Structures are given as structure tokens and as C-alpha cells.
Amino acid sequence: xxxxxxxxxxxxxxxxxxxxxxxxxxxxxxxxxxxxxxxxxxxxxxxxxxxxxxxxxxxxxxxxxxxxxxxxxxxxxxxxxxxxxxxxxxxxxxxxxxxxxxxxxxxxxxxxxxxxxxxxxxxxxxxxxxxxxxxxxxxxxxxxxxxxxxxxxxxxx
Numbered sequence: 001x002x003x004x005x006x007x008x009x010x011x012x013x014x015x016x017x018x019x020x021x022x023x024x025x026x027x028x029x030x031x032x033x034x035x036x037x038x039x040x041x042x043x044x045x046x047x048x049x050x051x052x053x054x055x056x057x058x059x060x061x062x063x064x065x066x067x068x069x070x071x072x073x074x075x076x077x078x079x080x081x082x083x084x085x086x087x088x089x090x091x092x093x094x095x096x097x098x099x100x101x102x103x104x105x106x107x108x109x110x111x112x113x114x115x116x117x118x119x120x121x122x123x124x125x126x127x128x129x130x131x132x133x134x135x136x137x138x139x140x141x142x143x144x145x146x147x148x149x150x151x152x153x154x155x156x157x
Contacts, residue, residue, distance in 0.1 A: 004127035007135050010048035011079040014041050015097070018072045029068035034094065034107060037076055038062075042090040042111040045078040049088055050115035050125045057087065058149060060110040066096070068106060073097040081135075082142025086122035087114045089142045110145060 024030045039056055046054035075095045082089040090111045095103035115125045130136050
């Protein structure tokens with residue numbers, strides 16, 4: 001596939017407010033609810049990049065840095081960091097945004113998505129145009145993460 005897209009073309013920022021139905025028994029945002037939002041956002045980023053349906057193949061580095069509470073604004077920012085032939089790595093950063101606009105990180109996750117056709121078969125994705133040094137660093141790190149995922153698969157994970 002000769003089509004290439006920039007990172008910015010598929011970047012998405014989404015904001016949620018933590019509501020009572022999002023809380024666990026300890027009064028914090030359910031980790032599972034945050035995982036749902038992350039997966040949903042990554043999927044939308046993948047659809048924008050591939051211009052077709054995608055499925056989540058794996059989630060890496062899902063680390064909860066701090067809790068979120070009732071009425072907190074949760075900001076998720078997703079972008080493609082690396083592409084293979086049929087797969088894409090999407091980074092999703094999650095923040096709590098205070099009323100004055102200051103953001104504090106609460107989570108970072110990397111997801112691998114695979115573009116699929118109408119029958120669910122993997123299909124080729126557009127390449128990625130790297131425009132900045134930070135995008136280059138993410139690309140290089142994405143190569144390493146891909147190798148780690150291959151190693152884990154070989155070990156049965």
C-alpha cells in the first residue's frame with residue numbers, strides 16, 4: 001500500500017466527566033471503565049488511520065498512576081505511533097484536567113490494532129509519515145515494543 005498518513009491525521013482527543021455510575025465501591029473511577037474508554041478511543045484512531053474497521057489485538061503498559069473521582073474531567077489523547085503491514089500501535093495518554101485546564105497524567109497505554117475487511121481478514125494499513133523528533137522516537141520505541149510482543153507470543157503469552 002503506497003498511501004501514507006501523518007500522525008496528526010488520525011489523532012483524537014476525547015473528554016469524559018466521571019459520573020456516579022463510573023465509580024467503584026471505593027469512590028474512584030472503575031479501572032475497567034477507563035480501559036473501555038481507552039480501547040474505544042484507540043479503535044477510533046485506528047479507524048481514522050486505516051479507513052476501515054479495526055480490532056484490538058493487544059494492550060500493553062496499562063499502568064494506573066493516580067485515581068480519578070466524581071466530577072473529574074478525564075482527557076484521553078490517542079495517536080498512531082507505529083505501523084506494520086496490517087497492524088498499528090496506538091498510544092493513549094489519559095489525564096485528569098482541573099477546572100483551570102491543568103492536566104495531570106493518570107494512565108498511558110499502548111494498543112495494537114489490526115485492520116480487517118468485511119470478513120474479518122487482516123488487510124494492509126497506510127504507512128506513517130514521521131514529521132517530528134518525538135514521532136521518530138515513538139516510532140523507534142514502537143519497533144522495540146513490537147519485538148517484545150513477538151517474544152511474549154513465542155513464550156505463550
